[in-house]
Amino acid sequence: MQPQILDGRYQIERLLGEGGMARVYLGRDLRLNRPVAIKIPHPHLMTDPEFLARFRHEAHAAAMVSHPNLVDVYDVGQDGNQHYIVMEYVAGVTLKQLINREAPFAVPRAVRIAEQIARGLHAAHRAGLIHRDIKPQNIIVTDEGQVRITDFGVAKSRLSTAMTETGVALGTVDYIAPEQAQGRPATPQSDIYALGVVLYEMLTGRLPFTGDNPVAVAMKHISEPPTPPRRYNPQIPLALEAIVLRALAKDPAQRYASALELAEALQAYDRLGSQVTVVNPEIAPSALVRPINPPRPAQGTASRPAPVPSPRPATMRAPRQEGIGCGIFLVGMLTLVGVLAVVFFVSSGMMTTLFSGDLRRPSPNAPGNVQSTPETPSPTTVATTTVPNIVGQSDGEARSLLQQYQLIPAPIGEYNRDVPQGIVISQTLAPGTLVEINSPLSYTVSLGPLLIAVPDVRNTRSDIARSQMIAAGFTVKIIEEPSQTVDAGFVIRQTPSANLRIPQGDEVTLYVSLGDVVRFPDVIGLSRSQAESILNNTAGLTLVYVDVQGRDRLPDFDKYAPNQVVSAARETKDGYVGINNGDYVPRGSRIVLGVRAEE
Missing domain, CATH: 3.30.10.20 (Trypsin Inhibitor V; Chain A)
Incomplete structure (x- = not known):
């Protein structure tokens, strides 16, 4: 088979991966003779004008951003009905593969990877792009340690005019920001939160939140504080833990103001950490991270910060004192000793008086004691x-x-x-x-049931659509049916409709495509004439042969009536494949019926 070439320039070589909206292939730019990655939407999305407009818009927006920590977009094009994006091909492994093999990472390595991700995100955010699906699977690390962010497949441009996002799934639940899990719009702080999860995972080898199902994980992101990472890895310094926890703040306003601020905090930590001795491995968090809620000054105390004390001057020997100065000093010392002696004896006498007699109270007749009658408190009535x-x-x-x-x-x-x-x-x-x-x-x-807007998952791969619905708080029912327009495994339609607000926990039905197939009618068991009539009126199927079988070929010959249909099969290039009533077969299948002979 000849390799496919797009626009006479980009040769497709092999499949690299597949997502909810597109497949990514390794290709070659024949004009510049260099490897490239080519992203091509799934066939059923090629006819969705809204998706294609967004596909081109986001590709053009990504192409405008150039940064060492982002995968470059080279070209956006269309060859006939096939739309495509040509990107830089980066040889390396995903960060997820590294985490699975080697986590927890050494602290300096994790910090430098996270800093590169943050700088790449800052470049994207500055261009108006929010990634919305930062996770280790979308981070490529080269053999030289260079980090590249890829797959802006669910990215959202703040410059986009699209009002809906058909087919665009939420970010992966393990890394989803609380506001995204609640259905609110993603912001640059949402990407910062996801990066906080990635850094947590690099340092500990585990995710901050896990659960039996995606909705349980999403709810933990919304309401449960993360376990401090030092509990899993005591080698993490306090200052770095503070950076991680600030990135994971539930309130976006409490996170870093920008990805650049986070990158600079990580860089400052890395520089300071390289100077820390083995004897003192901790770094003061206050040097790198401001507190999330700075304490207010105590009442009656000036609110301005205390002045930083000046460095102590070098110790200098006092000039030697001569003559009367020395005498005054001796007299002062003797006087001080005398005063201390008097205080000591007076104190001793008083202590002896107070604590003599086995710690009993002094006699009421003792000299110096004034007798008084204690007052009896009056009872208080509480209503x-x-x-x-x-x-x-x-x-x-x-x-x-x-x-x-x-x-x-x-x-x-x-x-x-x-x-x-x-x-x-x-x-x-x-x-x-x-x-x-x-x-x-x-x-x-x-307050009654919590009402949540149903996500729009039409034309989304069924497993991603199901996860998105569960993350939103719904239960999911899958019904499979044929479709001539939607690829197998993708959602055709949904009930209730998208954006309708329904109680959390309600069931959403997803109708998933089986592809362009035809249901084989229930003709096995009918008479030959009935079966022929039904098949001749079933669109997409062709009856090509009736195989009449006698006693020599049909087991249990007497079990069937004469001219009764006993079996069915469809032709393939390798022979015949048996089929049963109700099976789905490819449209255009050629059918053979087995019929019992009259005698």
């Missing part, structure tokens, strides 16, 4: 009330009842699929508990 039962009542009814019982309502909202909105789910104190009046009583009120 109390009983906590009523408010579970199952509406919030308004609960407030009214608590006020009658002289308690302060303190409701807390909580999303709940099973309890109607506005109904009290639980209360912190059990009914009948005795409490002071005007005490607050906390109780939980249902």
Whole structure:
């Protein structure tokens, strides 16, 4: 077979990998005689004008960015109906492969890789591109240690005018930023969070969050603090741990303001770390990382920072004192000794008086003791009330009842699929508990189900679409059906429709293409005439032969009626393949029926 050549210039050699929207091939630029990587969308996406517009737009945006830590985009083109992007081919291994083989990395190695990723991200962000899928699988590391970010397949340009993103999946759940997991738009801080996860993984050999399914992992990204990496690898210095945890802050505003700021923090750490001795391996975090919530100055204290003390001057010997100066010094010393002696004896006498007699109290008649009659405190009456039962009542009814019982309502909202909105789910104190009046009583009120917009996963590969739905909080049902327009394994349509807001946990049905196939009708078991009539009216199938079988060829000959269809097969280049009722066969299949002879 002749190799395919695009536009007479780019020769396709072999498949390198496949993603949700495109395949990437190793190719050769025949004009410049150099290897290239060629990205070609899946065939069914070639007819989607919205996807193709976004495909070209993002490729042009990426081509405008040139940086040593980004894979260069050389060309964007179209050969007939085939669209393609030509990129720099980088020989190396993915960072994920290195992590699987060698993690945890030595601290300097992890820091330098992360710094290069951050600098590449800064270049992309400055050009208006947000990667949205930073993960070790999309980082190539060359034999020389050069880091290159690739696959802007789900990248979003802030300059894009596209309103929808059909076929674009969210980033991988293991590295997804909390705001992305919640369905909010990605920002440069989302890429910084993902890089924080990558750095955590390089240093510890594990991910900060794991779970039984993607939605469990996504929820941990949203609400659970990461385990400090030093618990898994005590060799990580405190200052580096502080950098990692700041990048992993839940609130994007608490992360680094830019990828450049993160890169500079890593560079500063690397420079300082190279000067640290073995005796003192820790670096003060304050030198590299500002606190996420800087403490406020104590009340009554000036808010300006304390002045940094000047270096101590070199010690100098005082001039020698002569004559009367020495005498004054001796007199002063003798006087000080005398005063200390008096204080000592007075203190000893008082201590003896206080603690003599086996630590008993001094006699009330002892000299110097003044007798007094202790005052008896008067009893204090505390007004109390009983906590009523408010579970199952509406919030308004609960407030009214608590006020009658002289308690302060303190409701807390909580999303709940099973309890109607506005109904009290639980209360912190059990009914009948005795409490002071005007005490607050906390109780939980249902906010109803959490409504989430259904992602648009049409024309997305089914496994990616399923993961995206689960990450959004939905359960997924897959139904496979034929399609003449959508490649096998990709989503044809979905129910409910995209962008519809439905309760978290609801089921979403994805209709996945089996490809251009035809269902073989239920003709086995029918009479020959019935089967022939059905097959002749089934589009995409052709009956080419009826094989009449006698006793010599058909086992259990008497089990079947004369002229009854007992089997079916379709022609292939290697012979015949048996088929059953309901099987899917390629469109255009040529069918052979086996029929029992009359006698």
